Amino acid sequence: MQKTVLVVGASRGLGLGLAKQFSNEGWQVIATIRNPQQSDALKQIPQVRVETLDMTDAQSIEALGKRLAGMRLDVLFVNAGVAGPQNKPATEVNETEVGQLFFTNAVAPLRLAKQLLPMVNAERGAIVFMSSILGSVETGPGMGMSLYGASKAALNHMTRTFVSELGETGLTILSMHPGWVKTDMGGDEAPLDVETSTRGMVGQVTKALGRGGHHYLDYKGDHLPW
Numbered sequence: 001m002q003k004t005v006l007v008v009g010a011s012r013g014l015g016l017g018l019a020k021q022f023s024n025e026g027w028q029v030i031a032t033i034r035n036p037q038q039s040d041a042l043k044q045i046p047q048v049r050v051e052t053l054d055m056t057d058a059q060s061i062e063a064l065g066k067r068l069a070g071m072r073l074d075v076l077f078v079n080a081g082v083a084g085p086q087n088k089p090a091t092e093v094n095e096t097e098v099g100q101l102f103f104t105n106a107v108a109p110l111r112l113a114k115q116l117l118p119m120v121n122a123e124r125g126a127i128v129f130m131s132s133i134l135g136s137v138e139t140g141p142g143m144g145m146s147l148y149g150a151s152k153a154a155l156n157h158m159t160r161t162f163v164s165e166l167g168e169t170g171l172t173i174l175s176m177h178p179g180w181v182k183t184d185m186g187g188d189e190a191p192l193d194v195e196t197s198t199r200g201m202v203g204q205v206t207k208a209l210g211r212g213g214h215h216y217l218d219y220k221g222d223h224l225p226w
């Protein structure tokens, strides 16, 4: 039977690449964007339904849930994220900048997952949170982008709490590192292209279905230290 994935944050970069890759592999894809005017690239992909969503807006998530009522998701892939203030040391950013970064990268993904949880196949489905190696408390410090890394560490921490609250379930939860990838966020110096990263991630997600538990993996399937 054809599988269905919801990719959150698919206007560009890795989210757009994930939508393409899942579609190439025969999945039905629902892809969300914030701005409806950014749908051109997505509309070129076969089997993609484009929906509008701002991940930080609870009402926007509720409205999406209503539009998708009755659908069953095999995978909810929460990809959207922001880099935060890049040009200042972590000690010089202001409250608004820190608030937006942590709210978008750590709080909003979990709130979205909780709101859409009833749609996800509880026997063999998966929820994937786009984390980063920079969120590893063990290896992230010293790699740069410390505030961003801390927001991904907070995402990992909150995901652990979410998993512990799920109780008995067949769901698999992944905290995924895509590698360092050439996108608006990753920059031109990144060694990986979107296709290599997303092909790897789709392979890992597919393999993980039915496995259960919570795993912190990169796009090649290597386990990362928390």
Ligand code: NDP
Binding pocket: 008, 009, 010, 011, 012, 013, 014, 015, 033, 034, 035, 038, 053, 054, 055, 056, 079, 080, 081, 082, 104, 130, 131, 132, 133, 177, 178, 179, 180, 181, 182, 183, 184, 185, 186, 187, 190
């Ligand atoms: P981009 O900056 O290229 O794309 C970010 C995507 O997230 C865009 O589609 C953007 O939409 C969307 N987005 C941001 N905020 C929101 C929001 N509030 N609601 C809905 N969508 C939103 O980044 P990447 O593609 O590189 O990154 C994707 C994910 O991968 C992020 O979570 C990032 O932290 C993570 N990551 C990336 C790495 C890399 O090397 N590139 C490495 C490790 C992790 P819009 O176009 O509207 O702004």
